[in-house]
Amino acid sequence: MSGFRSGTIAIFGRPNVGKSTLINRVLGHRLLITSPKPQTTRHRILGIKTTAQAQFLYLDTPGLVGGGKGALARHMDGAVAQALGEADCLVMVAACPRLQEEDERALQFVRDHLRGRALILALNKVDRMPDKAQLLPLMAELGRRGTFAEIVPLSARDGSNVDALERVIEAALPVQAALYPEDQLSDRNDRFLAAEFIREQVFRRFAKEIPYVTTVDIESFRVERRLVRIEAVIYVEKEGQKAILVGEGGAGLKAVGTAARHTLEGHLGRKVYLGLWVKVRGGWSDDARALRSLGYADDN
Numbered sequence: 001m002s003g004f005r006s007g008t009i010a011i012f013g014r015p016n017v018g019k020s021t022l023i024n025r026v027l028g029h030r031l032l033i034t035s036p037k038p039q040t041t042r043h044r045i046l047g048i049k050t051t052a053q054a055q056f057l058y059l060d061t062p063g064l065v066g067g068g069k070g071a072l073a074r075h076m077d078g079a080v081a082q083a084l085g086e087a088d089c090l091v092m093v094a095a096c097p098r099l100q101e102e103d104e105r106a107l108q109f110v111r112d113h114l115r116g117r118a119l120i121l122a123l124n125k126v127d128r129m130p131d132k133a134q135l136l137p138l139m140a141e142l143g144r145r146g147t148f149a150e151i152v153p154l155s156a157r158d159g160s161n162v163d164a165l166e167r168v169i170e171a172a173l174p175v176q177a178a179l180y181p182e183d184q185l186s187d188r189n190d191r192f193l194a195a196e197f198i199r200e201q202v203f204r205r206f207a208k209e210i211p212y213v214t215t216v217d218i219e220s221f222r223v224e225r226r227l228v229r230i231e232a233v234i235y236v237e238k239e240g241q242k243a244i245l246v247g248e249g250g251a252g253l254k255a256v257g258t259a260a261r262h263t264l265e266g267h268l269g270r271k272v273y274l275g276l277w278v279k280v281r282g283g284w285s286d287d288a289r290a291l292r293s294l295g296y297a298d299d300n
């Protein structure tokens with residue numbers, strides 16, 4: 001096919017600006033987990049969209065903080081650096097109503113990785129600017145910096161102007177054949193996504209430190225005739241955290257399981273049985289070997 005474009009797009013920015021929500025919107029599928037808490041995304045994950053003219057390989061990345069301490073923080077910064085290194089097109093996501101100090105730090109981080117590639121700014125959450133007259137001065141101010149080849153205001157939540165971003169990205173991709181089969185949605189398998197959907201519910205339902213001391217391991221994943229049978233363990237660092245997560249009479253764990261099962265059934269288009277346990281594994285987040293055994297080493 002002449003003129004077909006295909007390439008990798010790194011989606012990066014500070015935590016919580018809506019990177020994963022934006023990719024889900026573009027894909028029209030709930031592939032990536034999202035939550036109101038920062039640092040929800042921990043891995044570099046590919047979301048693939050194929051049209052008649054192009055194949056878009058969107059790389060979701062963990063929110064960029066830079067210089068975080070501990071093995072998990074280093075893993076997350078490394079995942080961003082690797083995505084920026086391999087992408088054809090760089091899209092920084094920021095959120096209305098203004099750029100913050102953490103956005104400036106993310107910008108500083110990418111400046112060292114540009115190598116002549118254009119930088120596109122997706123200015124997300126415009127639905128939060130009730131007075132659109134405020135948007136124009138912000139756009140003008142950002143434009144004057146000369147840092148961004150394009151600035152696209154949009155809302156990942158309601159979908160407005162997301163198509164404009166897709167057009168800008170398409171024009172930036174190299175002319176070449178598709179790199180993945182046209183019906184492939186991700187580079188991650190359903191077993192990996194199952195763990196993510198469980199972790200998503202912990203991020204959405206629990207306050208303070210609980211999400212940050214939690215990881216999920218899928219012990220078995222079996223496709224049976226009538227349903228998909230999944231057994232999973234949620235790891236926390238201390239006994240007290242386990243008690244909070246399990247909740248009174250098991251109510252907390254049950255709510256996590258029910259909601260995660262619904263997301264999984266939506267993704268797989270099949271009935272799911274989900275068996276869920278909580279176990280304590282002290283210090284997993286700062287132990288490089290524990291991280292590897294929990295699947296944190298395979299993406300950087």
Ligand SMILES: Nc1nc2c(ncn2[C@@H]2O[C@H](COP(=O)(O)OP(=O)(O)OP(=O)(O)O)[C@@H](O)[C@H]2O)c(=O)[nH]1
Nearest residue numbers: 015016017018019020021035039040041063156157
């Ligand atoms: N109002 C509004 N909220 C949004 C929009 N896009 C995302 N959000 C919300 O912002 C929060 C963060 O969204 P995520 O997609 O998880 O953000 P992220 O940048 O991937 O965050 P990390 O993975 O933690 O770096 C969620 O509560 C989203 O619902 C938007 O366009 N408008």
Ligand SMILES: [Mg+2]
Nearest residue numbers: 019020040041
């Ligand atoms: Mg995310």
